[in-house]
Amino acid sequence: MAYGFHFDASRCTGCKTCVLACKDAYDLSTAVAYRQVYEYGGGGWSRNDDGSWSTDSWVYYLSIACNHCLQPVCTQVCPTGAMHKGDLELVSVDARRCIGCGYCELACPYHAPHVDRELGHSVKCDGCEGRVRGGGQPVCVQACPQRALDFGDYDELTARYGVFASLAPLPDVSVTLPHLVVTPPDQGRASGSDEGTILNLDEIV
């Protein structure tokens, strides 16, 4: 069985409770976050003939952590095998093997792994493996006040929510086959769109 996340972009308000709950649970420093919330938007303002102004601006949020992909590029490029899949098919780091080269960080299209310079090795979301083994849910899922996040057997998630996950600015699912299902928002753009940009880069670590 492979675990995955469902993210409902039509519900998310970008409050970042998921980010903070994760940072709190794992005592992460300000330089590290296992989950990020991206504010993605575009459009602008234009002046009408009568002097009034109108806008076609739009924005939506994506709460993204490691998607424990079926074909994770981080495990492919990792020179030591520290980045690996365990028996629950969750991708995690073996700190005893990791050299902290940062190749996983450079290659992951979901910006999931990071090299913690203080610890000297890569760190990332492990799907709250300990909580999951105990029958619980990841802390981000439990914390979300909008119930925009879900976690479970990927096949069950796709049966419940569909298979869509190619929402801009995420890459097309064919790249790494992420165990992620996204419910798109009304203004959602498909992967590869050049209509918007990430608007909160200074909040991303």
Added chain:
Amino acid sequence: MFTAAHTLGIAWREITLVLFTVLGPMGLGAYVLLSVGLARPTGRPARRARVEHMLAVPLFVAMVGFTASATHLGTPANALYVLTGVGRSPLSNEVACVVACLASCGFRWLYSFARRPRAGVLRAWSAVNVALGSLALAGMGRAYDVSTVLTWSGTLPSCSLVLGGLGAGVPLGLLTLRLAKVGRHPGDRVARACVVGLACLAADVAVLCVHFSRVASVATGMGTVAQVAPAYPALVAAFAACAVLGYALVLPGALRGRELSTRRLVAASAVVALGVGAARFGFYLLHATVGLGL
């Protein structure tokens, strides 16, 4: 502006890898070019011996680069595990190729100090080191060929590293010969080497321009690649300028058959290395994954 600052931060963070990918290919390029000559049964034994001993110069340059690369690791103590990824990880392949090459070059250099080194063994070993050096250059070129980093994947970035290594390796190789007191009266070979070296760097500049034109308009979550790395064209221009300036120090003299001074060869090597460094800094500046682009 923030997106440019973000990629600039990535490039600065990888500055030791910039050093590695400048000095490593430069040293290996010079070593390979000199070894091609040493693999042939020509030249007086005394002259050959001086060159054999002075091969420590390009080897040292490559070793400094390799050492610099290790400083960016979080836990170098786990480095032996890197060999478990050979065949799977491009980085493991690179490290294995470079280590094998440097080890073979190092032991050959030690053997050249034997009381009676066998000429046949040295020549055969040179041929082996040419193959290992070429493999190491190719391995370094392919190290970041990963499909999810759209600005690094493909043949062109790999070719760029090899061309830069050969182009920067020529002045370093000439400096090595000069320090070995060989080539005081340079003939056609030195002039030809300079022309080939400059041609490699010209080809490198062309490769970088073609690569940038292909990826510049690709959209990521941070904007197009051109918006993410606005300084890239200026860095390639700086590389081209340094290449011309560096070879201007040696090429006219080489074409006229004049003696090239040590000082001039050191300056040419340094200026060309600076130029290749600008190009390599641009390489890390250009980092952009598919999708988010982070």
